[in-house]
Amino acid sequence: MATVTTIQAAAPADFRQRLLGGLAASIEERGYQDTTVADIVRGAKTSRRTFYEHFSSKETCFAALITETDHEMIRRISAAVDPTAPWRTQVRQAVETWLACADAEPAITRSWIRDVPALGALGRDLQRDLMESFVTMVQTLTDAEGLRAMGIHRVPRPMAIVLLGGLRELMASTVEAGGKITDVAETAVRAAIALLGPTA
Numbered sequence: 001m002a003t004v005t006t007i008q009a010a011a012p013a014d015f016r017q018r019l020l021g022g023l024a025a026s027i028e029e030r031g032y033q034d035t036t037v038a039d040i041v042r043g044a045k046t047s048r049r050t051f052y053e054h055f056s057s058k059e060t061c062f063a064a065l066i067t068e069t070d071h072e073m074i075r076r077i078s079a080a081v082d083p084t085a086p087w088r089t090q091v092r093q094a095v096e097t098w099l100a101c102a103d104a105e106p107a108i109t110r111s112w113i114r115d116v117p118a119l120g121a122l123g124r125d126l127q128r129d130l131m132e133s134f135v136t137m138v139q140t141l142t143d144a145e146g147l148r149a150m151g152i153h154r155v156p157r158p159m160a161i162v163l164l165g166g167l168r169e170l171m172a173s174t175v176e177a178g179g180k181i182t183d184v185a186e187t188a189v190r191a192a193i194a195l196l197g198p199t200a
Contacts, residue, residue: 016054018044020065023058028107032062032115059119063126066112070130073101074137081141087150088193094141095167095189096182102171103181113172135160142196151198163195 022043026035037058041051055061080097081090102109116123135157143154155163167188171181 015044015046015050016064018046019051019054019061020068022046023061023065024105024108027111031107032111059122062111062115063119063122065108066116066126067130069105069108069112070133073098074133076101078137078141083144083146087147087152087196090141090147091192091196092189095192096185098167099171099181099185099188106175106181109171109181110175113175131161131164134164138163152196155196159195163192166191 019040022040022045023035025043026039030039035058037048037051040058040061041048044051051061055064077094077097081093083090085093116126119126138155138160139157142152147153170184170188170191174181174184
């Protein structure tokens with residue numbers, strides 16, 4: 001049985017998740033730009049006071065939502081890759097999982113693409129930190145004994161940035177054109193295989 005202390009300790013995290021959920025729901029309904037703090041707290045079924053106990057502004061709440069969404073995406077991608085599979089299969093597993101995660105939350109994906117750059121310094125810091133998290137994921141996934149035996153080596157950071165930046169722009173152009181991200185899965189997989197393949 002949970003003690004009162006345990007319940008009280010868990011409450012702040014619960015409110016934080018509810019606020020992030022409230023923001024996500026509002027982005028889905030009306031978009032980030034038209035979302036207000038009042039919309040967020042209404043969706044979270046809590047108060048402005050609780051909001052400001054967790055976030056200093058709508059922008060910092062948005063940054064937290066995008067960060068948590070991307071970290072969950074990285075977790076799912078990493079879990080989807082079978083390190084014993086042929087290297088091309090591993091690339092396909094990673095890329096298709098990434099695209100499926102992005103396509104599952106199209107409003108958040110569109111907001112990530114359109115709205116994060118408008119956050120100024122906060123947005124630049126967020127984009128840099130998220131890119132580093134994805135670079136680390138790519139380098140971790142490619143730094144495996146089984147892949148080395150297939151001629152694949154740990155991807156250098158600049159190459160990981162080229163790969164991730166290219167895939168992100170492919171997703172962005174697809175979303176902006178009103179398409180489904182999974183429609184470009186084969187193109188994305190082929191591009192990743194070409195970049196990550198064995199070197200002579």
